[in-house]
Amino acid sequence: MNLAKSSYINEVSEGEKPxxxxxxxxxPYLLIAPAIIVFLVFFIQPIFYMIYLSFHExxxxxxxxxxxxxxxxxxxLSDPMFLQVIRNTLMYTFFTVLLSISIALLMSIWLxxxxxxxxxxxxxxxxxxxxxxxxxxxxxxxxxxxxxxLLNWVLSLVGINKVPWLTEPNIALASLIIxxxxxxxxxxxxxxxxxxQSIPKHLYEAAALDQTSGIRRFTKxxxxxxxxxxxxxxxIGILDSIKVFETISIITKGGPLNSTNTLVYYIYENGFxxxxxxxxxxxxxxxxxxxxxxxxxxxxxxSKRVHYQ
Amino acid sequence: MKTSLPLRxxxxxxxxxxxxxxxxxxxxxxxxxxxxxxxTMIFPPKWIPDEPIWQNFMxxxxxxxxxxxxxxxxxxxxxxxxxxxxxxxxxAYAFARYEFRFxxxxxxxxxxxxxxxxxxxFLPVFLNLSEWGILDTLWGLILPFATSAFGIFxxxxxxxxxxxxxxxxxxxxxxxxxxxxxxxxxxxxxxxxITLGLFNFITxxxxxxxPLVMTTTEKARTLxxxxxxxxxxxxxVAWNILMAGNVIxxxxxLIIFFFAQRHIIRAFTYTGVK
Numbered sequence: 053m054n055l056a057k058s059s060y061i062n063e064v065s066e067g068e069k070p071x072x073x074x075x076x077x078x079x080p081y082l083l084i085a086p087a088i089i090v091f092l093v094f095f096i097q098p099i100f101y102m103i104y105l106s107f108h109e110x111x112x113x114x115x116x117x118x119x120x121x122x123x124x125x126x127x128x129l130s131d132p133m134f135l136q137v138i139r140n141t142l143m144y145t146f147f148t149v150l151l152s153i154s155i156a157l158l159m160s161i162w163l164x165x166x167x168x169x170x171x172x173x174x175x176x177x178x179x180x181x182x183x184x185x186x187x188x189x190x191x192x193x194x195x196x197x198x199x200x201x202l203l204n205w206v207l208s209l210v211g212i213n214k215v216p217w218l219t220e221p222n223i224a225l226a227s228l229i230i231x232x233x234x235x236x237x238x239x240x241x242x243x244x245x246x247x248x249q250s251i252p253k254h255l256y257e258a259a260a261l262d263q264t265s266g267i268r269r270f271t272k273x274x275x276x277x278x279x280x281x282x283x284x285x286x287x288i289g290i291l292d293s294i295k296v297f298e299t300i301s302i303i304t305k306g307g308p309l310n311s312t313n314t315l316v317y318y319i320y321e322n323g324f325x326x327x328x329x330x331x332x333x334x335x336x337x338x339x340x341x342x343x344x345x346x347x348x349x350x351x352x353x354x355s356k357r358v359h360y361q
Numbered sequence: 362m363k364t365s366l367p368l369r370x371x372x373x374x375x376x377x378x379x380x381x382x383x384x385x386x387x388x389x390x391x392x393x394x395x396x397x398x399x400x401t402m403i404f405p406p407k408w409i410p411d412e413p414i415w416q417n418f419m420x421x422x423x424x425x426x427x428x429x430x431x432x433x434x435x436x437x438x439x440x441x442x443x444x445x446x447x448x449x450x451x452x453a454y455a456f457a458r459y460e461f462r463f464x465x466x467x468x469x470x471x472x473x474x475x476x477x478x479x480x481x482x483f484l485p486v487f488l489n490l491s492e493w494g495i496l497d498t499l500w501g502l503i504l505p506f507a508t509s510a511f512g513i514f515x516x517x518x519x520x521x522x523x524x525x526x527x528x529x530x531x532x533x534x535x536x537x538x539x540x541x542x543x544x545x546x547x548x549x550x551x552x553x554x555i556t557l558g559l560f561n562f563i564t565x566x567x568x569x570x571x572p573l574v575m576t577t578t579e580k581a582r583t584l585x586x587x588x589x590x591x592x593x594x595x596x597x598v599a600w601n602i603l604m605a606g607n608v609i610x611x612x613x614x615l616i617i618f619f620f621a622q623r624h625i626i627r628a629f630t631y632t633g634v635k
Contacts, residue, residue, distance in 0.1 A: 184567035
């Protein structure tokens with residue numbers, strides 16, 4: 053180690069060229085090595101390990117992993133509970149993304165103005181985004197408490213009876229969606245506002261000359277020009293919602309009657325509570341496939357966008 | 362802009378309602394944290410408790426090893442920050458300024474990693490950590506995040522914009538890579554680094570998922586995990602104590618947000634705006 057170091061110093065100080073060619077050649081690899089090692093050890097290897105485990109049966113305690121081929125997948129896909137988990141996940145994702153983007157679109161058009169009032173409102177709307185999901189989950193669990201919660205009190209003011217937000221199987225998932233939308237809207241709104249501000253002003257000036265109506269201005273200029281932002285938000289929103297865990301783990305634990313159990317919580321439950329490592333890994337592989345498809349779509353669209361610019 | 366007075370008034374009322382929807386829950390949280398248990402069970406609810414019960418915060422703090430959780434949270438968030446700067450700056454510099462074989466493939470690897478969420482790989486990582494004997498330690502909470510694909514991606518963009526002449530001059534002076542990075546690149550990228558730092562600190566300070574699954578005892582748990590376990594303390598739910606615990610968790614972040622709102626918004630919306 054010492055030797056190598058001193059010879060390097062000699063080369064640098066004595067040589068004609070400032071650096072030895074050999075070292076220069078390796079330098080970029082040395083610079084990226086720490087990052088690449090972390091990626092390989094903590095992200096890439098685990099993916100392959102998970103795929104390997106999904107073909108085995110293992111309870112974490114016994115020393116042997118038994119190869120079972122596709123059995124985990126067959127059991128998984130024929131388990132009505134897992135199919136419900138998939139349905140819950142898709143419903144949660146679909147409605148969370150759809151509602152977040154629609155409401156944020158309206159809000160951003162409204163709030164895209166200068167002045168302290170608007171920047172204050174933007175800040176307030178954004179604030180849930182930086183709060184720990186633990187606090188958001190517990191706060192909303194309290195707000196949605198059927199007997200003493202704030203929400204039912206507000207609704208009682210307009211004559212609506214107590215709603216069992218988190219204890220009724222038909223309502224619980226919708227309640228979790230409301231919480232997610234509440235958290236998302238600020239972030240989505242700011243992204244869309246940034247998109248709105250990047251639309252060239254002359255487009256609107258031309259439209260004004262032609263006396264284009266407000267609705268036409270929106271459908272012919274604003275919406276198409278916003279489509280990159282909206283596409284980005286859709287993908288990010290799906291990726292983000294599909295891996296929902298915190299609110300479920302803290303508020304409902306997948307219940308009542310499995311009605312809020314989603315993919316990541318299901319993997320966690322099977323792996324960490326029931327110790328069905330192979331089975332949980334198989335569910336993980338299904339999540340991997342979903343994320344892989346979404347990533348491909350995203351990068352495909354991204355590269356297209358770059359070409360057109 | 363010429364709008365009639367009633368319309369402007371309507372607009373302001375609308376804005377107030379929007380702020381209420383997003384701020385009210387937090388005010389409710391603080392209000393509850395200062396109530397007696399009896400007062401939390403009054404319906405219709407009271408906004409201002411008869412007498413603020415500051416003791417709730419002590420009760421929350423003393424209901425578990427919260428000093429330990431707090432110290433763990435600080436070590437993990439700051440540790441991740443330090444590791445990330447050590448690994449991200451050189452990698453971003455190499456990707457921005459060097460030509461080398463497999464550069465595109467390796468950068469592709471970075472981009473792929475950016476799309477792998479912790480929620481996908483936690484089970485195999487858990488098994489690995491347990492095999493290596495660092496499960497339930499702070500290392501298990503720090504090392505997997507010792508670098509950041511997003512950070513490399515973002516910083517590379519910034520480093521690419523540094524004028525080549527500056528680097529040429531430094532190279533003629535026989536400066537080492539380390540010197541170029543620290544004396545030229547890092548100062549030029551200061552806003553990006555602040556943005557990245559805030560983003561990472563807040564993200565890992567708030568994180569519940571990873572510390573929950575990678576710890577089995579309280580010795581390596583962080584504040585969010587400790588707070589989430591508050592409700593298991595007794596049979597019923599002591600909402601006042603629970604909310605007091607959450608106020609402790611939320612207040613530092615809200616204070617940072619208050620003072621660095623512009624930076625934080627930039628940090629969290631960066632990917633979407635670009």
